[in-house]
Amino acid sequence: MNFHIPTAMLLTAITTLIMGLSLAFTVTDYPRALQVPIRQWVRSLLVSPFAFLLFALRERIPDWASIVLANVLLIVSTTLLVQALRSYNRLGSLRAWSVANIVITLAAVSVMTYVWPSIAGRTLLVAGQLAVLFVFGIAAIYRPADQVTNPERMVASFLVVGVLVMILRMTYASDPLMTTLLDSTPMQSIVFTYGALMPVIATSGFLLMCGQRLNKDLARLATLDPLTEVFNRRTMTDLANKAVAASKRHGRPLSLLILDIDHFKRINDEFGHEAGDLALCRFVELVREMLRSSDVVARIGGEEFVVLLPDTDQASAAVLAERIRQHLHATEFTVSGWPVPLRVSIGVGSIGPEVSNLESLLREADHAMYEAKRTGRDRVVLAADLRAASKSES
Structure with a gap:
């Protein structure tokens, strides 16, 4: 046919x-x-x-x-x-x-x-x-x-x-x-x-x-924060728990930074939330420029971020945190032609004898970050220094 x-x-x-x-x-x-x-x-x-x-x-x-x-x-x-x-x-x-x-x-x-x-x-x-x-x-x-x-x-x-x-x-x-x-x-x-x-x-x-x-x-x-495209809190928690377990199992150092943008509410109030979104994205870009490919960045709150640093001891983490702070300080960020300073307060925590799990690591780094806020902002504070100061006072 x-x-x-x-x-x-x-x-x-x-x-x-x-x-x-x-x-x-x-x-x-x-x-x-x-x-x-x-x-x-x-x-x-x-x-x-x-x-x-x-x-x-x-x-x-x-x-x-x-x-x-x-x-x-x-x-x-x-x-x-x-x-x-x-x-x-x-x-x-x-x-x-x-x-x-x-x-x-x-x-x-x-x-x-x-x-x-x-x-x-x-x-x-x-x-x-x-x-x-x-x-x-x-x-x-x-x-x-x-x-x-x-x-x-x-x-x-x-x-x-x-x-x-x-x-x-x-x-x-x-x-x-x-x-x-x-x-x-x-x-x-x-x-x-x-x-x-x-x-x-x-x-x-x-x-x-x-x-x-x-x-x-x-x-x-x-797994990602939709605005900044870094990991969200849930994914960060999963990755950090695995990193802590690996650190304890192999005896390798592990540190964590908590970063909070200073006076972020002022950016939103004076320039609008769209400017705030741009500031968050620019902040992430600048932070990433200072990190290794193995480091993990996550957004855990409005203007609060965590950086997980595998194979990094406390001294190296402190140096990196200061470099990030200086990098932000030295970089210009503008909205509609108006300069908007990007400043950050950073708390540094590390796994050690007194910090053996993720909960305590986050708590100590967070406490250090709030101390940086309390003492003037735009600075780096180590959780270990706060512990030492507390012991000396007692």
Whole structure:
């Protein structure tokens, strides 16, 4: 039994239109970061059915619709699909190139329909453009390659198949068995079988990509402070407990800093909460500049942070704390052109004979930080010095 091309096109158009409309109703259920690529994918699914419908009506409607407009819509649909993949991976737009490509398609197909009628010429042109667009889609997925997920590999693999199919179609552009687009030939069967499967398989893979990104973002939000993107209190507690256990097990030093931004309320009151948010983010950037990759930063309160320092004794932690304080003191921070001083009070605590667990380590460092506040702010206080002073008084 012959492969009936018009029927395959109509079924593909109906399937793609249903998928596009269904996905359009779910866009707002996704986070904003995913809504842009999903909307572009939806537009692709809503444009391609009209291309297939016009192809299926060849010889029943004028050539300007069934040939010229149909091919242009096919290129537009594939361009939107590629742009969706680029947006998903936060790559730049190809708008200028895409517009130029669509204009070239319109002009070239019109010439090869009315001026120099050539099925083989149109086939070479459109198949070549689709192959190039598929390559752009693959490049959007594999950039950077080390972060490619399995759903992305699924979509990329299907695009690779599309490139091979288009190259094969270009190789047999002058098919002696084909006199019109609707002729059922082995080459046409391969092309339109791929065309019928592509919306279903590619959309399934794209939705899996979005679902995996959503799960990854949710897991990330569960461990990080959403504003400063450092660890939150719960994650810090888990990591610190493990660090304390490792320190005691292997006999290695461990220290902890508690940092509290001085006069932070004044920043919010005088410049607004948006300025306060900027100050917090800038504070984190400056602190991170002074740390090692193994050090852990966490936000445990409004303007209060913890820095966990593995393999760091009390003396080294005190030196680091002072360097952080001086770095903040020396760095200018402005809001709307107005200088806003970033000052910090730091308490330093270390694991030792009198501090053997996380609770006592946090308590002593916190007490030292409040002593720094009490004695004038913008300074570093060691918990060990407070213990020594307390013993000497008693």
